[in-house]
Amino acid sequence: MAGDVTVRLPDGSSKTLAGGTTAHQLAQSIGPRLAKAAVAATVDGVEFDLDRPLPDGAEVALVTADSEAGRAVLRHSTAHVLAQAVTDLWPGAHYAIGPSIAEGFYYDFALPGGAHFSDADLARIDARMRAIIAQDQPFTREEHSIEEGLTLFADQPYKAEIIERVGADHELSEVASGDLAPGTSGVSVYRNTEGFVDLCRGPHVPSTGRLGHFALLRVAGAYWRGDEHRPQLQRIYGTAWESAKALTEHLHRLEEAERRDHRRLGAELDLFSFPAEVGPGLALFHPKGGLVRRLMEDYSRQRHDEAGYQFVTSPHITKADLFETSGHLDWFADGMYPPMELDDGQKYYLKPMNCPFHILVYRSRQRSYRELPMRLFELGTVYRYEKSGVVHGLTRVRGMTQDDAHIFCTREQMAAELQSILGFVLALLREYGLDDFYLELSTKPPGKAIGSDEDWAEATDVLRSVAGDMGLRLELDEGGGAFYGPKVSVQAGDAIGRYWQMSTVQLDFQLPQRFGLEYVGADNARHRPVMVHRVLFGTVERFFAVLLEHFAGALPTWLSPVQAVVLPVRSENQLYADQVVEALRGAGLRAQCDPADDKLGARVRRHKLDKVPYVLVVGDDDVASGTVGVNRRGAGRAERGVAVGAVVDMLVRQVAEHRLPEQAPGDRAPGDRAPGDRAPDGGVGR
RNA sequence: GCCUGGGUAGCUCAGCUGGUAGAGCAGCGCACUCGUAAUGCGCAGGUCAGGGGUUCGAGUCCCCUCCCAGGCUCCA
Numbered sequence: 001m002a003g004d005v006t007v008r009l010p011d012g013s014s015k016t017l018a019g020g021t022t023a024h025q026l027a028q029s030i031g032p033r034l035a036k037a038a039v040a041a042t043v044d045g046v047e048f049d050l051d052r053p054l055p056d057g058a059e060v061a062l063v064t065a066d067s068e069a070g071r072a073v074l075r076h077s078t079a080h081v082l083a084q085a086v087t088d089l090w091p092g093a094h095y096a097i098g099p100s101i102a103e104g105f106y107y108d109f110a111l112p113g114g115a116h117f118s119d120a121d122l123a124r125i126d127a128r129m130r131a132i133i134a135q136d137q138p139f140t141r142e143e144h145s146i147e148e149g150l151t152l153f154a155d156q157p158y159k160a161e162i163i164e165r166v167g168a169d170h171e172l173s174e175v176a177s178g179d180l181a182p183g184t185s186g187v188s189v190y191r192n193t194e195g196f197v198d199l200c201r202g203p204h205v206p207s208t209g210r211l212g213h214f215a216l217l218r219v220a221g222a223y224w225r226g227d228e229h230r231p232q233l234q235r236i237y238g239t240a241w242e243s244a245k246a247l248t249e250h251l252h253r254l255e256e257a258e259r260r261d262h263r264r265l266g267a268e269l270d271l272f273s274f275p276a277e278v279g280p281g282l283a284l285f286h287p288k289g290g291l292v293r294r295l296m297e298d299y300s301r302q303r304h305d306e307a308g309y310q311f312v313t314s315p316h317i318t319k320a321d322l323f324e325t326s327g328h329l330d331w332f333a334d335g336m337y338p339p340m341e342l343d344d345g346q347k348y349y350l351k352p353m354n355c356p357f358h359i360l361v362y363r364s365r366q367r368s369y370r371e372l373p374m375r376l377f378e379l380g381t382v383y384r385y386e387k388s389g390v391v392h393g394l395t396r397v398r399g400m401t402q403d404d405a406h407i408f409c410t411r412e413q414m415a416a417e418l419q420s421i422l423g424f425v426l427a428l429l430r431e432y433g434l435d436d437f438y439l440e441l442s443t444k445p446p447g448k449a450i451g452s453d454e455d456w457a458e459a460t461d462v463l464r465s466v467a468g469d470m471g472l473r474l475e476l477d478e479g480g481g482a483f484y485g486p487k488v489s490v491q492a493g494d495a496i497g498r499y500w501q502m503s504t505v506q507l508d509f510q511l512p513q514r515f516g517l518e519y520v521g522a523d524n525a526r527h528r529p530v531m532v533h534r535v536l537f538g539t540v541e542r543f544f545a546v547l548l549e550h551f552a553g554a555l556p557t558w559l560s561p562v563q564a565v566v567l568p569v570r571s572e573n574q575l576y577a578d579q580v581v582e583a584l585r586g587a588g589l590r591a592q593c594d595p596a597d598d599k600l601g602a603r604v605r606r607h608k609l610d611k612v613p614y615v616l617v618v619g620d621d622d623v624a625s626g627t628v629g630v631n632r633r634g635a636g637r638a639e640r641g642v643a644v645g646a647v648v649d650m651l652v653r654q655v656a657e658h659r660l661p662e663q664a665p666g667d668r669a670p671g672d673r674a675p676g677d678r679a680p681d682g683g684v685g686r
Numbered sequence: 687g688c689c690u691g692g693g694u695a696g697c698u699c700a701g702c703u704g705g706u707a708g709a710g711c712a713g714c715g716c717a718c719u720c721g722u723a724a725u726g727c728g729c730a731g732g733u734c735a736g737g738g739g740u741u742c743g744a745g746u747c748c749c750c751u752c753c754c755a756g757g758c759u760c761c762a
Contacts, residue, residue: 220757221689605723
């Protein structure tokens with residue numbers, strides 16, 4: 001029939017439909033469930049509203065709400081409703097951009113008179129949004145010229161700025177806000193019944209009634225266009241999901257992340273603190289935290305020893321000259337503590353990096369090619385003057401210890417060396433229970449780098465090819481390199497799916513040149529070595545934090561500050577309990593006794609909350625038969641009557657093998673709370 | 687550095703519109719000697735982050751500083 005259109009579906013089949021058929025009608029023709037789940041469609045790879053007619057010959061796929069693309073549509077549409085609610089409640093408010101993001105959305109506003117949002121406002125906005133959703137207002141798309149767009153948004157300066165930018169650049173395929181129609185010289189807007197109109201590329205759900213499983217989370221300040229020289233806007237963050245269940249699960253994940261927060265665990269488990277008297281970003285490690293740190297550091301030293309690294313040590317401060325030569329004072333001065341002036345006005349700096357010192361070790365005498373690759377390693381404590389707003393627990397501090405190595409090698413050796421470094425790094429991270437990795441390649445930072453483009457290109461190519469051989473996903477971080485060279489970083493996923501930057505490997509042609517490094521080759525001529533900068537944990541502090549969160553505080557037995565606690569059931573069992581502790585200690589284990597001054601249940605609970613891997617209970621039966629009751633962390637029930645020798649052997653083996661916990665999370669009773677928490681009051685979250 | 691919100695006992699928090707502080711847990715003491723996630727009673731503990739101001743009187747109102755949280759920017 002004339003005017004029919006034929007479209008192809010993802011399964012390869014074709015469907016012929018009456019001309020003007022929309023994606024929604026197509027979905028209905030396939031099935032009511034699909035029609036209900038669909039929130040948008042892709043037409044030849046471009047996202048479309050459901051009510052737009054399908055062109056003939058198109059490849060059409062329906063986007064359902066339970067896909068990532070579908071959630072993005074839900075979130076973006078929810079952001080529109082948020083903006084509508086805010087403009088309802090604050091007439092004259094300017095709205096800027098409101099994209100969907102990884103697990104939610106945000107919208108930026110400038111309120112009249114410079115007003116700002118409060119938590120109470122969030123509740124009001126939430127209520128208004130729900131009213132809009134209840135009205136099931138349709139989202140209607142319109143397309144306008146640039147000029148019409150400017151008229152439409154005459155009183156919305158941020159929207160006008162976006163439109164002007166589109167007008168100035170027709171080729172603009174996408175803007176950060178995601179608000180514009182790609183490849184067009186006009187703009188599209190979406191309108192709903194109450195007259196709210198927003199600049200938007202789309203697509204949107206057909207009507208607000210399709211939304212509703214959302215939560216507004218927090219308000220924050222954010223610079224317009226992310227530029228700290230531009231006005232600061234009021235941002236509202238929220239999340240939205242396809243179902244109440246998905247929303248609830250997401251909120252639970254947020255609670256879980258909060259429960260695992262290393263700052264919280266650090267205080268609860270008495271590992272470290274940040275006294276205000278010391279200063280922001282400067283941690284104090286308590287005996288238990290210090291012990292864990294030492295275990296990690298000792299093991300790191302052992303592995304580096306085995307891998308052919310040589311150990312060096314360098315001071316914490318140095319004269320300015322060194323950082324002038326290295327270029328740090330030109331390129332990194334913002335990140336350094338200001339100098340102290342000593343002697344005759346001589347400037348000394350706290351070191352922000354270890355590399356210049358290791359370079360001087362290399363340069364202390366003439367080097368032969370026979371010495372290369374030369375791998376210098378140091379647990380080097382560095383200080384960086386981080387802006388006050390960025391310090392965060394142990395993951396972003398001002399004083400930190402890097403497990404830092406600098407490898408000097410020939411150009412011929414560098415590919416193999418990089419490969420072996422990455423292999424070494426990944427192997428060690430796996431031993432700590434991290435096994436979900438991807439790599440990130442960071443390239444030359446625009447405007448703040450030393451060295452020629454050719455050198456950067458070569459270094460970047462080598463890193464890319466070596467990284468590509470690791471069999472891991474490789475992502476590009478354009479412009480994210482250090483000032484002296486590109487880097488590959490290892491991003492490790494933790495137990496709840498968050499990724500942390502751990503190790504970085506940087507290839508550097510510049511510092512060897514600036515410091516005039518040489519080696520004498522087999523040809524008896526002088527050559528310039530290449531340098532590789534490498535951290536493995538990144539910093540001991542950050543790695544500690546990541547491990548704590550990954551294991552939810554339940555560190556593997558070999559890293560646990562206390563590996564076993566022995567509980568005599570009653571005081572008459574004390575002597576035997578002491579003997580069990582002695583047996584454990586004699587085998588090199590960290591064990592202690594908790595005498596029967598308290599109920600057994602209370603003591604068990606206390607040490608479980610302390611995440612002690614093994615709680616051993618000894619009563620009359622055990623005294624008689626030389627056994628203990630074993631309550632293993634993470635296990636549901638205790639095991640009775642295990643021979644002392646067997647327990648000692650089992651623990652020794654576990655520690656020697658650095659065995660990982662079989663079950664990291666969930667070693668607390670449901671609904672359980674940390675010491676010091678208030679009694680449950682039925683409220684959700686905080 | 688910027689924005690917003692905070693800072694009350696070791697921890698988690700309560701304290702209405704100003705009338706000089708309160709709970710739970712932790713700590714200490716006493717009693718209880720108990721077989722696997724909270725025994726009871728008692729005691730002690732706070733220059734309400736620090737400084738200045740308004741006031742007869744400030745945890746509470748105002749200003750400054752410090753620190754923390756969530757963001758922005760930046761980054762290991």
